[in-house]
Amino acid sequence: MSSVKAQQAARTRQRVLLAAAEVFDEVGYEQASVTRIVERAGLTLGALYFHFGSKQGLAEALMNAQPTTIEPHLESTGLQRMVDITLVWADRMERDPILRAGVRLAVEQGSHGMNDATSFEEWRELMRGHLDVARRAGELREGTCPDRLARFLVGACTGLQIYSNLAAGRADLMERVCDMWDLLLPSVASEAVARGVRVDPVRVSSR
Amino acid sequence: MSSVKAQQAARTRQRVLLAAAEVFDEVGYEQASVTRIVERAGLTLGALYFHFGSKQGLAEALMNAQPTTIEPHLESTGLQRMVDITLVWADRMERDPILRAGVRLAVEQGSHGMNDATSFEEWRELMRGHLDVARRAGELREGTCPDRLARFLVGACTGLQIYSNLAAGRADLMERVCDMWDLLLPSVASEAVARGVRVDPVRVSSR
Known part of the structure; x- marks a missing residue:
């Protein structure tokens, strides 16, 4: 061609x-x-x-397009990048139809006979990569397993979004994501890094 | 009558x-x-x-029946009860059709035109009650807001379940719930309580 x-x-x-x-x-x-x-x-x-x-092929393509709609908006590294991925995600859920459709299809797939964890596993892989960088840079508290943390983050964000969508049409999704990091950072980040990482919607609001 | x-x-x-x-x-x-x-x-x-x-009335009744299938299995109080609710929930998701149907219907409701956060809000209310007890007993770390923590737990458990169901037919749901507490307890519980709270599938396996 x-x-x-x-x-x-x-x-x-x-x-x-x-x-x-x-x-x-x-x-x-x-x-x-x-x-x-x-x-x-x-x-x-x-x-x-x-x-x-x-x-169904279309639905699969949309479910798996999620990470590529997020990554171009990021500049940070390590744990800050991990936080930023979730902030950009919460921000773009408001207005990116490809992301919204991908998330909706992934969550409701059972109702149309699909059973495909690919999009979840790809998010997990991507997040684990950034958490590995964070660990090598000494940003993680000892005992924090990047893979398990990534698995938890993917699951937690999935559910935060569903609950926020039902209860508030996603109007408080960003606040819920920030709450998540306020709860997690003291456990997973080394002390100095937990103080330095910024969890703030302002990081993505100007984009 | x-x-x-x-x-x-x-x-x-x-x-x-x-x-x-x-x-x-x-x-x-x-x-x-x-x-x-x-x-x-x-x-x-x-x-x-x-x-x-x-x-639809049936679906609503099932979505809202979730907590009543969990509470009878609990004896603990405060933060330990909060942990136990999630352990019992993970355990019973394996074999209680009323719970499984309620969770499935709540998550997939968008695909059949429903938009009802009631079951989520009831879980949140129930959890906040136990977290209030925990706070009054000095079990929570200063700054931990029972209502926000309850909101986070409801969302996180929802998503953990979806991801575990797609990736492993729920075989690792209990492990994922334990991971959640390992990640959260150091942040939300006072130091002595974080050491004392038991996060262990054995707590529910004999039921």
Whole structure:
């Protein structure tokens, strides 16, 4: 494929993905028809099936697109980066349809017969990487296991989001994420680092 | 209503509830038909509608029945009781269909058009009560807010369960709950209490 054609294909794929995200986010998996998605994208059914194979293929692509919508917004390293990932995530849940759809699909997948932990395991892997950096830099308290902490963070953030969504339409998600770090940092960070790490919505509000 | 009739009505209600729990747990809300539920219960559609009004009424009753399936198993007080609630919960998620259905319905409710935080708020209220007791007994570290900690625990447990269910069919849910307390206790409990509180599956395994 020529590079012009490849670029065109990538753009088409992204248009289908965005349209699908909006529709899934609005009405959930069951109610989202492929016809509605391609109409929203201004494309043909052929384009959808060429790039994603099926509605379920689209849902899988969206569930697994979560980390790539977060990482470009980060500059910090180690434990501060770990905190920042969750702050950016809470902030972008307000307005990024690809992220919102991915999270909704991952949580409700049981209701449409899916059972795929991939997106959770990818978040865990990504977080463990940053926590390994933090450990090598002496930022973690002795005995803190990066892998278990990563596993806990992925689970906790998942549930925080569900509860916040039901109780407050996600209006307090950022506050809940900050609460999480206020509770965790004294346990997991070395004393000097716990004082230095900034848990503050201001870190992402200007983006 | 005579007391015999009242007892009969309560038994019928419980039979419908249990049959519905089994069906919702097995196939989810969408696929669970009221016909299938009353067949499982060996009762009539009339009994279902008399006690719960509709399929959605049944789902709401199950979502809100969670705490009452946990509390009878507890003897401790304060922070230890708080830990024990989560241990009993993790243990009973393995085999109590009413609890499993309640949790599944609460998490997937968005996919069938419901948006009800009641079960989450009731868990939070219940937990805050025990954490208030803990605070009055000097078990909490200064600055630990019972209400925010309760809110965090409800969210965290929700997400731990989802992730554990997808990744391991809940086989490691108890381990994940213990990890949570290992991470939290040093931050939220006063030093002596953090050492004294037992986070151990053995506490519930003999029940």
